[in-house]
Amino acid sequence: MNAPDFYSPSRQFRRALTRDWRLHSIELLCGILYPVIGFYVGHRVGQSQVYPVIVPFLVTAAFLFYLTRRLCLPEVKRSSVFCYFNLPQDRLMALDAHVAFLGMASLWLTVWVLAGSLLKLGGAGFTACYRWHPDFVMVPFFTTALTIRHLYLKHGMAFWRDSVLWYLLLMTWLVWRFYGIIEQPSRSVNNYWPDRSLSLTTEWATAAIMAAVAVWLVHTTRIQWRQRQIGGIR
């Protein structure tokens, strides 16, 4: 194979993705435990099951925060041979591979949460199929995007100003949703639908906005990382 073929963008991307898989596949497989454990956290079996429906998503998001740090920090800090500055690869390509890997990881774990809901993990009364909230599904993806942004961007004044805004928005939304659901659980009178305080349409709209913002966060991070990667440290 000649050099242009060997260093073509698609081959670089594949190599970087394979590296991520080789380094982190065990964490990803063991990570299944976290969403499953999430079904049993914070409630007693037999209790009203409406509240824990958000918890597996939160636990998954927390695990993805950890995984994103493990994956991306050596690249940013140049602390591992495999992510070192002198590796013959486009560093933007490496970031793209990380994003692809973490995107798939988020999807993989979210599928486990949804499967757990269908299997009524967390207790016999956990009829989560009535209580799926589309906006909850976006929490792991949004958290991953926010963490990537946090790790790859320079931490200047503008970064912190924007970050405070994003974190406050996320936390406010989480707390509001969390308590909104706890305070107004499902009852037989409302056909076991929790009083959502948000309509299902609004939840879908919220999910779409969260997805769009997550994509935008990653996109702007890529642009700034492209500028940073030349010269690495400025």
Next chain:
Amino acid sequence: MNVIETRDLVRYFGAVRAVSGMDLAVPTGSIFGLLGENGCGKTTTINLIMGALVPHEGTVRVFDEDPLSFTPATRARIGYLADEMALPGWMTLGEAIGVQSSFFEQWDNDALWRLLKRFDLHADQVFGQLSKGQKRWFLIVLIVAQQPDLLILDEPSGGLDVSVRRQFLDLLVDLVNDRDMTVLMASHILSDVERVVDHVAFVKAGKTVCQSGLEDLKTRVKRLCLPTGTHRHEIEKRFTVLSMREQSGTLLATVADFEPESLSGLECRVEHLNLEELFLVYNTRRTEEGVVS
């Protein structure tokens, strides 16, 4: 032909001028020692050479290319070992080799295993359980297996015991002889460097204060031991004096352009200087006294 050339290189960190007009010329096939005290700008210079830092002034050329626009193919020609490099502690050496080798087109597996056997290293050993010397050796071998044309080593033998250091230095000499590789090594362990380098640059306060072939430098720079009554200006008239002091009734003059003919009529003893003494001579001089090359 030079593999690395830097000219008037300047780099600030905030108000601190870490590199202050660095000029380097690393000839092809040489083992080049970049020598200086801790904090004198060696690592910053290497980061500039690697393209990991953007210079504020001056130019860097490596393989006649600007490091800031290196292609992956050019990067593959450079093997780089930094002081703080590491691998995940849980990984076996076989797994690490598998990951690293996938990034390089010309990977020399035979050389890799031959060199690993010297330290009795096997594929199923876990990186985190190796001794410090074994870890360092493994990283060096990983880089050598890339078959680079240029090896850049930042404090390569720091923290290693004498026997590992000796093997490592022997390996460097073999690589240069067998593969026509160029080596740039930054170090403050001068006894190590002296064993292998053929060119040196002394760095002080971010600036090259001396750059030369080592043998040439040793031939040119000598210490003259003269009777105390000798007139200083008599010596200064004949030689470029780097330092002069009196010690135990003898006037010690270190000169930069020694030639035996210039000694005619002077009663003196000539002493040869080793690398450490040469380094001290240049390092204790004031920076503005200029570069000798």
